[in-house]
Amino acid sequence: MKRLFGEFLKGIIRENPTFVLLLGLCPTLAVSVTVINGIGMGIAATFVLLGSNIIIAMIKNTIPERVRIPCYIVVIATFVTITELLMKAYSPALNRALGIYVPLIVVNCIVLGRAEAYASKNSVKNSFLDGLGMGVGFTLALILISGIREFLGAGKLMGQTIVKGFEPAFVLGMPSGALLVIGLLLGFFNVLKNRKT
Amino acid sequence: MTLAHFLTIFISAVFVYNVILSRFLGLCSFIAISKQTKPALAMSLAVMFVTTMSSIITWLIYRFLLVPFNLEYLRTISFILVIATFVQFVEMVIRKISPPMYRFFGIYLPLITVNCAVLGVAVLNIDMFFINGKAVQGSFYYSAFQGICVGLGYTLAMLLMSGIRERLELCNVPKAVKDFPLGFVIAAIMSLSFLGFNGFKF
Amino acid sequence: MCSFKMEILIPIITLGALGLIFGVGLAIASKRLAVQVDPRLERVHGLLPGSNCGACGGAGCFGFAEGLLSGKFSVDACRVSEEAVKEKIAHLLGQKIEKKIKKIATLHCYGGKKVKERYVYKGVQTCVAANLILGGQKACVYGCLGFGDCARICPFGAIEMNTEELPVVIEAKCKACNKCVLICPKKLFSLVPITSKVYVACSSHDPGKDTKAACPVGCIACGLCVKACKFDAVHVVDNLAAIDYKKCTSCGACVKVCPMKTIRVRG
Numbered sequence: 001m002k003r004l005f006g007e008f009l010k011g012i013i014r015e016n017p018t019f020v021l022l023l024g025l026c027p028t029l030a031v032s033v034t035v036i037n038g039i040g041m042g043i044a045a046t047f048v049l050l051g052s053n054i055i056i057a058m059i060k061n062t063i064p065e066r067v068r069i070p071c072y073i074v075v076i077a078t079f080v081t082i083t084e085l086l087m088k089a090y091s092p093a094l095n096r097a098l099g100i101y102v103p104l105i106v107v108n109c110i111v112l113g114r115a116e117a118y119a120s121k122n123s124v125k126n127s128f129l130d131g132l133g134m135g136v137g138f139t140l141a142l143i144l145i146s147g148i149r150e151f152l153g154a155g156k157l158m159g160q161t162i163v164k165g166f167e168p169a170f171v172l173g174m175p176s177g178a179l180l181v182i183g184l185l186l187g188f189f190n191v192l193k194n195r196k197t
Numbered sequence: 198m199t200l201a202h203f204l205t206i207f208i209s210a211v212f213v214y215n216v217i218l219s220r221f222l223g224l225c226s227f228i229a230i231s232k233q234t235k236p237a238l239a240m241s242l243a244v245m246f247v248t249t250m251s252s253i254i255t256w257l258i259y260r261f262l263l264v265p266f267n268l269e270y271l272r273t274i275s276f277i278l279v280i281a282t283f284v285q286f287v288e289m290v291i292r293k294i295s296p297p298m299y300r301f302f303g304i305y306l307p308l309i310t311v312n313c314a315v316l317g318v319a320v321l322n323i324d325m326f327f328i329n330g331k332a333v334q335g336s337f338y339y340s341a342f343q344g345i346c347v348g349l350g351y352t353l354a355m356l357l358m359s360g361i362r363e364r365l366e367l368c369n370v371p372k373a374v375k376d377f378p379l380g381f382v383i384a385a386i387m388s389l390s391f392l393g394f395n396g397f398k399f
Numbered sequence: 400m401c402s403f404k405m406e407i408l409i410p411i412i413t414l415g416a417l418g419l420i421f422g423v424g425l426a427i428a429s430k431r432l433a434v435q436v437d438p439r440l441e442r443v444h445g446l447l448p449g450s451n452c453g454a455c456g457g458a459g460c461f462g463f464a465e466g467l468l469s470g471k472f473s474v475d476a477c478r479v480s481e482e483a484v485k486e487k488i489a490h491l492l493g494q495k496i497e498k499k500i501k502k503i504a505t506l507h508c509y510g511g512k513k514v515k516e517r518y519v520y521k522g523v524q525t526c527v528a529a530n531l532i533l534g535g536q537k538a539c540v541y542g543c544l545g546f547g548d549c550a551r552i553c554p555f556g557a558i559e560m561n562t563e564e565l566p567v568v569i570e571a572k573c574k575a576c577n578k579c580v581l582i583c584p585k586k587l588f589s590l591v592p593i594t595s596k597v598y599v600a601c602s603s604h605d606p607g608k609d610t611k612a613a614c615p616v617g618c619i620a621c622g623l624c625v626k627a628c629k630f631d632a633v634h635v636v637d638n639l640a641a642i643d644y645k646k647c648t649s650c651g652a653c654v655k656v657c658p659m660k661t662i663r664v665r666g
Contacts, residue, residue, distance in 0.1 A: 029224065100317060103272070103316070107313050171389070187373050278418065278421060
């Protein structure tokens with residue numbers, strides 16, 4: 001039981017896909033303008049990750065070696081299309097906010113990377129937990145980055161003004177702000193990591 | 198289909214909404230490969246070729262296969278299939294024509310398949326140049342041209358970044374910010390400078 | 400009812416057809432664009448060490464393997480492979496190899512931290528860069544600057560900087576690939592046969608008085624070593640002792656008499 005929980009936890013801190021593995025940065029930076037968007041993207045990516053991990057772990061023994069990458073891509077693309085259609089139907093506002101980054105979950109390095117590195121070699125149960133852990137880690141990273149950007153960049157959090165009379169720095173809401181925030185966060189985590197060793 | 202339209206596409210794809218610094222597509226390869234100018238240049242040219250060709254092919258498939266049969270929702274799957282096939286094909290051609298270039302690219306060539314920029318520009322073309330499922334006038338040329346311009350924007354950002362990072366190799370930076378954190382902060386400053394192009398109109 | 404079935408069938412047929420066309424297209428392309436590879440190329444390349452040092456003159460180990468097959472290189476051009484491996488490759492290609500004496504990179508300087516500094520250098524921390532500013536920050540303009548360019552460029556990790564700010568060559572790892580020789584801006588390295596244990600640990604051509612003022616272990620060209628050598632292997636040329644390795648027997652007589660301890664035994 002402890003080992004299973006460990007599989008889940010490793011995706012959150014020790015092998016966090018955004019800050020440690022540096023995967024899937026494209027959507028992370030682009031959608032993290034508000035926390036709501038960040039959570040929405042995180043949930044969508046987690047859903048795709050779970051679905052593709054499970055399916056690939058189930059069919060991993062029946063795919064020939066040479067065509068495995070195209071097969072993985074097709075499976076992932078299917079789940080992304082499902083996600084896209086669900087989002088268009090049930091939360092069109094979120095869909096418009098996320099824009100082209102929803103279909104781009106297909107080429108999100110996290111999804112393909114975990115499929116190739118983990119789901120193709122491990123059991124369904126472990127792949128499910130790994131996918132869950134990675135997805136949660138990704139969502140938490142998104143919440144962190146978008147929290148900083150929304151609070152300091154627009155003076156709001158989840159759409160509510162927290163501190164009155166706070167003049168936000170608009171640059172943080174723009175693309176340069178995203179790059180700045182993630183650069184500084186990575187540097188900060190590196191300092192923590194170096195201090196440990 | 199005026200010249201002004203094409204110029205607007207050029208300015209917006211290369212400068213204002215630069216594919217890497219503004220839309221964040223292709224960021225993984227940007228940070229990983231932009232340490233030296235020669236691989237950066239080679240990767241950019243390969244990406245430009247792939248984005249142009251895939252813009253053309255995906256537009257044709259969308260217009261003549263998916264729209265007539267009401268299969269717009271199959272866009273993601275079919276586009277990524279097209280891109281994966283095309284990159285595989287290009288890999289085979291390069292291997293035949295020039296083995297040194299093939300070995301030079303190494304693993305970066307198959308990595309173009311999952312480069313967000315390629316799929317991104319294909320989807321962007323559809324979003325921008327199809328209204329209610331019908332192609333805008335001149336849509337094909339706009340899409341192809343946007344493919345080229347996105348490649349040019351990618352090349353510009355890569356060359357600037359690799360030039361800066363080559364110089365950075367010689368400097369004493371604190372260990373915590375070496376490589377990636379500093380790379381991102383530099384990209385942030387570059388992105389800020391590109392904001393100056395906002396507001397171009399023809 | 401019928402249209403519902405069609406809604407499921409049409410996408411399946413469309414995607415299936417697309418996949419089929421792409422798959423068949425790729426299969427045909429892979430046959431038409433197949434590259435003929437000499438099977439020996441992979442075998443030879445697999446036997447090579449893969450360090451890509453370029454000492455052989457080829458473009459990395461793969462370039463060397465191609466050159467071997469085309470006859471451009473001979474097997475003993477590779478300085479890194481062990482004898483057994485070279486014999487295997489020669490056997491594969493039907494070539495013969497001659498025995499070569501192993502060489503070791505040797506640093507002709509022992510000053511390091513002991514040498515005073517003329518100015519405080521705060522520029523790019525590499526030997527090549529420091530050398531551009533008036534020949535470096537050390538009082539001896541011929542000596543080692545200590546920033547470790549050689550240690551960084553050695554592909555085998557055979558050079559380490561010690562506490563005296565001098566590079567130390569680890570004999571077991573050195574493959575005499577010549578990279579340190581080429582990168583040192585003061586040209587302090589040379590490849591010495593492994594059987595010759597004695598070397599001159601100085602490269603200064605300054606007159607003895609100036610050398611002594613700059614460095615406590617520099618060669619002052621006193622000539623005691625020349626007198627001590629029974630094999631006529633040491634000579635003082637341009638204020639610096641030089642050993643002729645064709646005549647040197649590593650007897651160590653010069654080491655005993657050197658007043659500055661400049662001539663040393665390696666290791």
